[in-house]
Amino acid sequence: MARKEVPSLVKDEKLIQKRRGEMIKAAVNLFKENGFHRTTTREIAKASGFSIGTLYEYIRSKEDILYLVCDSIYEGVREKLNEQIGMTEGSIDHVKKAIAVYFNVVDEMQDEVLVMYQEVKSLSREALPYVLKKELEMTAIFEELIKQTVEQGELDLCEEEVKLLAHNILVHGQMWTFRRWSLRKEYSLEEYTKMQTHLLLYGVKSKSFT
Amino acid sequence: MARKEVPSLVKDEKLIQKRRGEMIKAAVNLFKENGFHRTTTREIAKASGFSIGTLYEYIRSKEDILYLVCDSIYEGVREKLNEQIGMTEGSIDHVKKAIAVYFNVVDEMQDEVLVMYQEVKSLSREALPYVLKKELEMTAIFEELIKQTVEQGELDLCEEEVKLLAHNILVHGQMWTFRRWSLRKEYSLEEYTKMQTHLLLYGVKSKSFT
DNA sequence: TTGTACTGAGCGAACGCTCGGTCGATCCTT
DNA sequence: AAGGATCGACCGAGCGTTCGCTCAGTACAA
Incomplete structure (x- = not known):
């Protein structure tokens, strides 16, 4: 495919x-x-x-346009991500940096990401899988990064936890666009990134912002 | 309003x-x-x-139907939530339970939640605020619960962190519907709930499932 | 002259919404 | 109690418009 x-x-x-x-x-x-x-x-x-x-x-058909739009936006995001994330070895700092880069990209392309996010569902059952696959590939980027960090011994997570974490990171990025009507009022991108990163890594029980 | x-x-x-x-x-x-x-x-x-x-x-107008649908779904979720969450004092166990209840409700009403979630954007600029307000009210339920837990001394979070956490909980619930094409393949609702709760509270750095 | 990119009037199906009308239930009058 | 008047929920053919898409024709480069 x-x-x-x-x-x-x-x-x-x-x-x-x-x-x-x-x-x-x-x-x-x-x-x-x-x-x-x-x-x-x-x-x-x-x-x-x-x-x-x-x-x-x-x-x-008109739907072809939607497909092209979605495809192009994914490529845009991925390109910008690859530009800025060097995927050598995995470490917590790497993960943090990757999240920050990703959130930045999402912020830069917020209109595009939001549009794609709200309109994919209008794709036909035939075209949808191609786009969902792209989303999974994006998830895989973070999954791989976290997995390597686990292998380096800096994190202790099982396969499923790694996957879910990757999903969460992606969604937290998208959330910055589809909940911006509320989030933007409360936080700047920097604040949002910092807080989400902290919550992601340390949860709410351990208090030690870095 | x-x-x-x-x-x-x-x-x-x-x-x-x-x-x-x-x-x-x-x-x-x-x-x-x-x-x-x-x-x-x-x-x-x-x-x-x-x-x-x-x-x-x-x-x-046709749009009136969409508004009625959205309104009704929110009321449905809220009703089921209120039924099952007793809001007396705040504690971590209370928060955990509330999350579990919420995720259950979302799972039960997944079609409805997904529909609303994907279609609100089609509401006119006039009707949208009424629905977004409902979403904020939902957020406020968790915000209040967490705030009380902080006041009980079981958590140490500032105002902004409480807010963001509430947003995250809500989104993690919705995510169960709009990413079900992927998540359902990986996890059961129980697994999902357990893992998300753990990540939310303890992050990835401390390993101690309960 | 031929091939290719481009044009836009026009087709026909679909859709949101209206409006004149039906009919059973209810109220009023004698 | 019977007959008539009124009400109001319900109906669905049809109006006006929009919109996706086509195709006969044009412009122009090679």
């Missing part, structure tokens, strides 16, 4: 990349304003700078 | 309650299958057991 290819009527591969890039950018902006369903293909075409006919040279 | 009243053309208040109950039940089932936008008012009417004309005697 590799990346799903969306067929296009246009031959020039470079041009496809370019046009789809324009499409995705326009679509994200519209989706974050009105959501997927309330956004029309005409609006997307217009905001992309070409006609509705041209739009349909590069996709088969 | 009390509960928003949705006007109806029908006079009989009892009947309104009854019909809206039927409507909500039908709508939740359809929403969880196809989402709000892909569900038609005709489908809702039919599944409710009356005609499209009658449907519109009890609401003004």
Whole structure:
């Protein structure tokens, strides 16, 4: 199950990349304003700078756009993550740093992450698995990092705990976007990161902020 | 900002309650299958057991249905919570129990919670605040419980940490629904509850399951 | 001239919502 | 008690509009 290819009527591969890039950018902006369903293909075409006919040279259906958007956002997040996380050996400091980097990326791309997060469910049963797989791959990044930290002896966790922890980290990042209507009022990103990291590692019973 | 009243053309208040109950039940089932936008008012009417004309005697617009659905789900969760959580004094055991109860409720109502969670965003800017307020009230329940535990001296947390912890608990519950495609494969509800509770209280650094 | 990217008027299905009308229950009058 | 008037819940055909998508035609580069 590799990346799903969306067929296009246009031959020039470079041009496809370019046009789809324009499409995705326009679509994200519209989706974050009105959501997927309330956004029309005409609006997307217009905001992309070409006609509705041209739009349909590069996709088969409106849903294809949503898929491309989700795919692109995941790639964006992953790229930024890989840029900044060197995955050599595992250590608690590494985990902390990775969380901070991840939260930063989520914050930078908050609109995109939120849009994707709220709209994936509109994907067809056929396309959904491809996107969920991406989410699992993201989880796996943290899972691997924690697992190595366990192997280094800095943490004592079983397989299942490692997995759940990875899920929690991911969700705490996403939560910064989908609960921002409340969290933003209470905390800055730095405060949020620091507190979540502390709670994650030390829980509430041991009091020793670092 | 009390509960928003949705006007109806029908006079009989009892009947309104009854019909809206039927409507909500039908709508939740359809929403969880196809989402709000892909569900038609005709489908809702039919599944409710009356005609499209009658449907519109009890609401003004399709969005009213979504609002009623969200409202009803919140009330359902809160009712079940209050039933089972006696809020006398605060203690760590109380917090643990409250989490377990909450996770159980979320599990019982997973379809409803998931639907609400995925569709609130489709509410108009006018109706949204009423629903977000409900979410804050839910958070406040846990906030209060934790605060009292702090006051009892069983926990040492500042105001902001208490708040964040309450948010985390709520999200961990919701997460059980919106990540069930993955979590369900890994854990039973009991395992999930136990592990999340432990991580929440003790973090990953101290190893002592109870 | 041929191939390819692009255009946008137009098609047809679907959808939210309305409104004229039906009909049983209830009230009023004699 | 009977007949008529009124009420109000319920109905569903149909209106107006929107929206995803198509395709016959154009522009232009090679």
